[in-house]
Each structure stands twice: as C-alpha cells, then as structure tokens.
Amino acid sequence: MGFMSMSFSSRTVTSLALALLALPACQHAKRSTTDRDASGGLTFALAIHGGAGTIDPSTPDQVFDRYRAALKAALTHGHDMLAGGASALDTCEAVVRLLEDEELFNAGKGAVFNAASEHELDASIMDGATLRCGAVAGVRTVRHPISLARKVMSETRHVLLAGDGAEVFADQAGVERVDNAWFDTPARKQALERLQQREQRDKRGAQAVPTDRRLDYGTVGCVALDQAGHLAAATSTGGMTGKRWGRIGDSPLLGAGNYADGFAAISCTGTGEEFIRHAIARSVTARMQFGGQTLEAAAHAEVFDVLKKGDGGLIAVDRSGKIAMPFNSTGMYRAAADSSGRFSVAIFGGEDEVGDGVQR
C-alpha cells in the first residue's frame, strides 16, 4: 500500500507541483521577492548590449574586432565585480559607464547628433529588489548619464529629471560635466550629414524619411543578477540621429526601455517609439508575473510577436540567472557571462547557439 500510494501520488504530486508553480507566478507572487529559483544553481549572471540594428555583414573584420574587444572588456569588468560580491546595481552602473566612454557606442562619448548638431543624452537605472529607479532625459553636458540617473534614484524623491534642470541637479550631486562637443565623433557627424542630405532630397520633408537604424544603433545596456539574489538594469543612449523637438526615446522610460523587479531585469535597444508603445520591458516581467511564462518565452514573445521585424531587441536576466537576448534585427552587439563559466560575445544571429563566443 505504501508503494501503491506513492505510485498513485506521483502524478498527483506533479500536478500539484505544477499548480503551485503556476499559481504564484500568475497571481500571488510578490514583485519584490528575490528568493533564488532552486532549479538554477547560478550565483550571478550578467548580460550587456551595445545596440541592435541593420549591421552590414560586409563591414571589415577589424571593425567587428573593435566591437568585440569593447564588449569583452565591459563583460570582464562586470563579471569580476559580480564574482567579487558587488551588487547588481553597482555592476550595471559601472559597466554602462565603460560603454558610455567607448566611442563605438551611441551613449556618452560617441553619441549621435540631433538635428541641431548637438547631443542630448538619456539614461535610466533600476533596482529590482526595491523597485527604486532613476532616469535623466535630454542632458547635454553630463559625461556619464547613467551615474546622474543613479543620483536621481538615490538622492531625490523623483524618478525622471529632464533638460537644463537635470544639469542643475548634476552640479548639486557632484556629477562630472563636459562640453557638449566632448561627445563629438567624426563617424556620428557623417551619419547626421548623410541623413540631412537624404531629407533635403526627399521633398516630403524630414518626418517622411524613414528611420534608418543604421545611422543610430549603439544604445548600451547591462542587466545583472548578483550573489544576494538581486536584479538590476541600466540603459544609456544618445537617441536617434537627427532627432528634433526634444524627442525622448524609450531608454530613460522605466517600463519601456529599461525595467527591473523581482522577476527579471531588462534593457532594450531599437526603435524607441515601438518599445514605449508596447511597454516592452514591463511587459516581459508582466508575462512572467501574471502569465507564469519563463523569461525566454516572455522575452521571445515581446520581440517576435509584439514588435515588428527590424525594431530591435533586448537583453534580460531572471532571478535564477537565466539570460535571454532576443532581437529581430540583423544583429545585436551583445555579451553574456555567469557563475557557471559562460563568457561569450556575439554580434549576429546564431552566434550564441553555435558557441563561437570570445574566450577569456
């Protein structure tokens, strides 16, 4: 009878277990929960992106080598911080600061030019353990917008500061400022000129010229799970080449281009307006919270079922350390590492799967 009872209950137990797994995720989970998923075993994990877009495969290998080297350096830094016990929040900020200083990417130094041949930078950061967050939009003279976003989070009662006001706060918070021209790079200047020539040729006016994602990819982001089981996300960008009228994209908008809670941390890159419209970052965690979906299923659904081909992609990590990096463009500069020894850098599709990542 003991045997029969056990044999009978195995299916029941499975059903019960499934029900218990599904129910809390769907209805009752606390969003601030950071208990580790027993199935994982990973003690930390992080992912990085340097933008998604139409990447021309005929680009010389030397250029891709530079991107891979920059991603590898940032990944190494983040990996070593997490391995040493740093918080996800500190790691995300530090990694994004490195990427902001790298002129290959459209964030900080190397940011795209707006229609007035200037730079307007956006960034946000969020702590999944507490849901505290900070963001800045349209700042022109802050070397590391991600650190200003962190100060908004830690030193004000606000979440989002914009424009000149955010720079007054930067001085008060002791955040480094530079001349707007400090962000200039010849490549981004050429991209603006190409866009403006196209707009002049096109008699329908600037608004009718299709967005050319080749001209402004390079938003950067980092998501991390730390050894305390806390998640964080950070995103920084120069926005869209030739943007006008104080346009703000998804990167500084929590829930759109960046989000972290007790389920996952997400950083997005692509055509910002689409990520705002669909509230992509929050929708990924909402699928997990209310629909019981896995991180991979949730991230895949938002990128392939909700967004349109070419819109971009995202990086995400959940509380068990699982990483998802789906994108619907030809490529996404990305990198991932975790406590199991995973350490890879990739640009085009399929590189993660075939395992041709850079070795340390």
Added chain:
Amino acid sequence: MGFMSMSFSSRTVTSLALALLALPACQHAKRSTTDRDASGGLTFALAIHGGAGTIDPSTPDQVFDRYRAALKAALTHGHDMLAGGASALDTCEAVVRLLEDEELFNAGKGAVFNAASEHELDASIMDGATLRCGAVAGVRTVRHPISLARKVMSETRHVLLAGDGAEVFADQAGVERVDNAWFDTPARKQALERLQQREQRDKRGAQAVPTDRRLDYGTVGCVALDQAGHLAAATSTGGMTGKRWGRIGDSPLLGAGNYADGFAAISCTGTGEEFIRHAIARSVTARMQFGGQTLEAAAHAEVFDVLKKGDGGLIAVDRSGKIAMPFNSTGMYRAAADSSGRFSVAIFGGEDEVGDGVQR
C-alpha cells in the same frame, strides 16, 4: 432527450464559455483586438478624473459644488460626443481640453507652480485600437498640452517631446501658445508659498520635506469606449508643487500614468513616481491580458495591493464598457457615464456605490 441534453449541456457550456473567455485573455488575445464583449451590451462608456488626494472633508460645500459642476459639465460633453458617434480619441481630447481650461484642476489654467514659480505641463494620449500615442513633457506656453500630445501622435514619428523643442513643434503644428503667467492662479501660488515656508523651516532641506499631496492634486484624465468598440485614454497635469530640476511625473509616460490597448484604457493620478516605478497603467492591462483578470480585479490589485495608501488612484474602462475607479486616498474627483444611462459625479469613497451621484 432534447431537454436532458440541454440541461446537461448548460453547465458544460458555462465551463466552456469560461474557458474560452479565460484562455484568450491569458495568452492568445491580440492586443489590438476590439471585439465587443458579448456580456456587456453597452455601446459606449467614459470616466473622468480631476485628481486624487487628501481632500479635507471640512472644505465648504460651495467648493465641492464647484468641483461637481465642472466634472458634470465635462462628463456631459463627453457623453454627448460618444452618444453622437464621436471616437474615443476625439472625446478624450475634448474632455481633457475642458478640464485644462478649468482652473480648479492642476492642468492647463490652474496648474501648480514649480520651485522657480513657473508652470511646466505634461500630457499624453493613446489610441487603444492602434496603440498610437503621443506625449509632451515640461512645456511652458502651450494652452492645451493634450492637443499638442495628440499632434505628436498624428504628425510625427515620435511619442514623447520635451521642453523647448516641444514648443518649437507646437508652432509648427499650429497649437495655441500663451504666456507662462497665463496659467497662474492665486490658490496655486499660495500652495507654493506654503511649501516654501515649510522647506525653509525644515533644516533637512527641500528633498526631506514629505510630499504633501494636498498642495498639488488635480491632475485630469479621461478614458472612453466608443461605439466602434475602440478605447482611448488621455491625461494632463501641472505636476507637483515646488518641483525642480525638470522633474517629469507619470502623466506623460505611456504605461505609467496613461495607457490604452485592446483590453482597457487607464488614466492615473497621484504620487507620480510610484506610478512610474510600478508601471501601473500597463500593469492593469497586463493583468487582464496575461492573467485573465477582470478590469475591476486588475485595477483594484494595482491600487490597493501594489500602491501604498495615499498614493492616489485611477480611472479605467474595458472593451465591454465596464468602468473601475479605485483610489487609496481620502477622495478622488471623478465622474462616469455610459450608454445604459449611468451618469454620476463623486468625490469621496462610497459615493458611487450608494448612488448619490449628480442627476442630469
């Protein structure tokens, strides 16, 4: 046998119907779906708010009478538009324009003062049928920020424009501009002075003085379902009394303070930072989409389980015309009407339930 078969199948049909209702909502529903819920029967519905906060019940009745009259006028206008076949989008814009011109509310004329004794206005609008949306933040000279948000939606490829750039666009789009002082009202000036006196007395500095929601309630919003089955949401605000550093709240952030899709339309009011942090507006529709929750359950959960007491409230309407207006503050200026003859205005809790709304 016919009888038995019918009697047998009534439960089965109920179960099947419930399963069919639950499944698509949880996983498979298209967010742009606007098919009418067969259980409803309402052909249109709308709800309006004029802010939530700590409303002093000892306020003279004449003041409440003014609020009720203003809400009733806006509700009548919106009701008559929808009854006449106007779109939800046009109705939301028109109703919010009326509320922006009413100086009782913290939007347009009557907006609160920032720390520099000026006004910075935020607004957003969203079409649930197409997920098209537009928003403006930190505008200083636009009489009807909601109409500028509508122009961002209809005439640009962007979603959110901020600051001076948004005003350059306003001129191009032919949207009325006024002097910043046009928004001045004595009551809001006094609120700023009270706050500044308190900040001077409190040696811990401005950031440590607790937010006093009595000083800035009055954000306005409208959500509507039209006879074509389309949903829309619009929200407009002057933000927080004494705000500084270009602070942007939740009202212009789609997914935070305002959102509409094929499931519901939501407009929020309260301590903006909390609505951003929790992505409240999108979370309501996400609970319906991924969790199969009703509008009432979803809205109630966000306001009472996710937000803290005193944070504020929201108005929401779903595609069957059901309305939810939960708030966790002492009151929320609100009004609701639909095609069944419902027509009510309320301020404190319990007024909707006991039916003491204003009669037409």
